[in-house]
Amino acid sequence: MFTYRPPSDPVQILYQDADLVVIDKPSGLLSAPGRGEDKQDCALSRCRLTVPGALLVHRLDMDTSGIMVLALNPTSHRHLSQQFEQRRIGKTYLAWVEGSIAEDSGKIDLPLLADWPNRPKQKIDRENGKPSLTRWQVLEHRAGATLLKLTPESGRTHQLRVHCEAIGHPVLGDRLYGSLKSRGRARRLQLHAQLLTFDHPRTAEPSEFLSPGDLTGPASHDTLSPISAP
Structure with a gap:
């Protein structure tokens, strides 16, 4: 559990x-409050301690770290939300x-759908899934990892994590996807929202x-410590 x-x-x-306000969310912290009193501590609530009135515009997965933007008034919230909805936001992640991976770059064009029996997981569904496209570029190789x-x-739930697993290269430390080996090669999900670009709402x-x-x-292959799924 x-x-x-x-x-x-x-x-x-x-x-x-x-x-x-632009913040840097640590891995392991919810973006917004979850269900239950034990899940009220989140990026939004912590931000509001110093910036009262901050409004949530978008989310990062709990275990993903990195850049988030929050609005400070209804007009800014509307403008920023529209940019996300219209896919006019630039987002870059490191993983x-x-x-x-032998190739230098490529793309993953696989439709995604919620895997309802196994929530919150998502899955590839070529018939009913929503169009989802991820472009990738190799930056470094180390210890059998890339x-x-x-x-x-596109901005589908768990898109990057599912797409990487689908091409046989799951994100290290991912408790929902991948293998026991890939989960155990890092203490946290090795996914970081590095860059965010948008038009200023004012x-x-x-x-x-x-x-x-x-x-x-990555941890080396001989020092694996498997992480089980939640």
């Missing part, structure tokens, strides 16, 4: 003005995945925010 144990790492504020730059052109100027992240990369 899954027990929520949010990290003590602070939610770092990277930028703030009268309309929005350490199992195995060595560091990828991932650029999703000025319409292109805005870009970066978080280098602290992905540790």
Whole structure:
């Protein structure tokens, strides 16, 4: 049974003005409150401790770290939400995945659908799934693993995690997808939202925010410590 144990790492504020705040969410912290009193600690609630009135615009998976933008008034919330809905937001992720990928770059074009009997998992469904496209580029190889730059052109739930598993290279440390081996090669999910670009809701100027992240990369094959799914 899954027990929520949010990290003590602070939610770092990277930028703030009268309309929005950009934060760096640590891995293991919910983006928004979940069901039950034990799941109220989240990125939104922590942000509101220092920035009252912050409004959620989008989410990152609990175990994914990195850039999030929150609105500070209804007008900004509407503008930013529309950019996400219309796919005008630029998003780049870093991910350490199992195995060595020979090609330099490529794309994964596989439709996704909720796997209802196994919630919250998602699955590839070529007949009923929603179109989902991820572009990838190899950045580094190390210890039988590959560091990828991932650029999703759609924003499906668990898209990057399912797409990487579908091509035989699951994200290291992923408790929902992949194998016992790939889960055990990192203490946390090796997926980080590195870059976020959007038009500022007040000025319409292109805005870009970066978080280098602290992905540790793979443990060696001879020091595996399997992580079971929640």
